Amino acid sequence: MSASRPIVILGTGYTGRWIHKLAKEQCLPILASSRRPEQHLGDVAQPARIQFDLDDPATWSALPLEADLIWTFPAVPLEPVQSFAKHYCDSSRRLVVLGSTSAYERGDDPEMNLPPWIDETSPANLGLPRVQGEEYLRTQHGAMILRVAGIYGPNRNPVEWIRQGRVGPTNKLVNLIHVEDLAQLCLLTLRTGQAGNVYNISDGHPRRWADICAEVSIKWGVVSPRETSPSQPGKRICNRKALEQLGYTLRHSDLYHALADLQLEAGDRIPR
Numbered sequence: 638m639s640a641s642r643p644i645v646i647l648g649t650g651y652t653g654r655w656i657h658k659l660a661k662e663q664c665l666p667i668l669a670s671s672r673r674p675e676q677h678l679g680d681v682a683q684p685a686r687i688q689f690d691l692d693d694p695a696t697w698s699a700l701p702l703e704a705d706l707i708w709t710f711p712a713v714p715l716e717p718v719q720s721f722a723k724h725y726c727d728s729s730r731r732l733v734v735l736g737s738t739s740a741y742e743r744g745d746d747p748e749m750n751l752p753p754w755i756d757e758t759s760p761a762n763l764g765l766p767r768v769q770g771e772e773y774l775r776t777q778h779g780a781m782i783l784r785v786a787g788i789y790g791p792n793r794n795p796v797e798w799i800r801q802g803r804v805g806p807t808n809k810l811v812n813l814i815h816v817e818d819l820a821q822l823c824l825l826t827l828r829t830g831q832a833g834n835v836y837n838i839s840d841g842h843p844r845r846w847a848d849i850c851a852e853v854s855i856k857w858g859v860v861s862p863r864e865t866s867p868s869q870p871g872k873r874i875c876n877r878k879a880l881e882q883l884g885y886t887l888r889h890s891d892l893y894h895a896l897a898d899l900q901l902e903a904g905d906r907i908p909r
């Protein structure tokens with residue numbers, strides 16, 4: 638990617654907005670897409686907005702031919718994914734696609750206390766439509782696939798998930814990544830990643846929800862209305878390849894420090 642090559646964020650939602658913010662701070666030429674740019678991209682300068690809808694081929698030609706792409710919504714259904722890529726993703730375009738660690742088969746052995754680490758060589762579930770879309774883009778168009786753990790950050794605060802009972806004190810392992818680190822890694826992958834590679838994106842510290850709930854209860858007095866119940870074991874996602882090959886040091890490697898910052902920010906937003 639040359640310094641002047643524009644980047645288009647395909648789908649400017651939660652992660653896309655962070656990519657946009659960081660790219661602007663790094664003075665990278667960045668454009669943002671939405672299916673409804675007038676409604677959803679009011680905070681993006683007009684010339685940097687693009688209308689793009691995977692399900693509407695009439696919008697595809699709005700993408701500058703020379704731009705690289707960061708695709709932030711699930712690559713489904715397969716037919717429009719293939720059709721779009723055949724027409725608009727030639728080999729000169731660099732393409733980063735956000736996937737999910739849910740692509741990996743679950744090692745659901747309730748007898749196993751700690752499941753094995755999952756790296757990029759672990760089998761993905763090719764029966765999942767999303768994985769089929771990603772694998773098509775990876776093998777046929779050189780896309781770099783980021784298999785992303787649970788995303789948290791400002792306005793997506795795990796303390797609130799606990800308070801609302803969306804999660805409870807189970808033994809299930811959870812893998813998380815702060816949105817700022819994810820957004821940095823998206824830009825870094827576009828710049829230095831190897832075409833056709835998969836990278837796991839996680840903070841590298843799988844934790845049990847029960848442990849997170851206990852810590853959150855001690856630190857902030859927040860308790861889940863859910864009770865302990867039997868759970869799947871969860872996964873342990875290894876992030877070594879991404880950090881080593883992309884040369885990145887996580888800014889938010891310690892979940893509890895990150896949560897403390899989120900709690901402070903949330904407190905600041907409450908009118909006193």
Ligand SMILES: NC(=O)c1ccc[n+]([C@@H]2O[C@H](COP(=O)([O-])OP(=O)(O)OC[C@H]3O[C@@H](n4cnc5c(N)ncnc54)[C@H](OP(=O)(O)O)[C@@H]3O)[C@@H](O)[C@H]2O)c1
Pocket residue numbers: 647648649650651652653670671672673674677689690691692709710711735736737738785786787788789
């Ligand atoms: N949330 C998690 O914990 C988690 C965990 C693992 C992986 N992921 C994956 O990581 C990626 C980023 O997550 P996110 O939460 O930042 O996503 P998000 O907020 O939903 O942003 C994606 C944006 O893409 C646009 N979009 C959706 N469908 C589209 C389509 N068919 N054509 C064109 N644009 C479309 C939407 O914006 P408009 O409505 O403005 O078009 C949407 O806001 C997603 O692929 C998600 O599945 C998320």
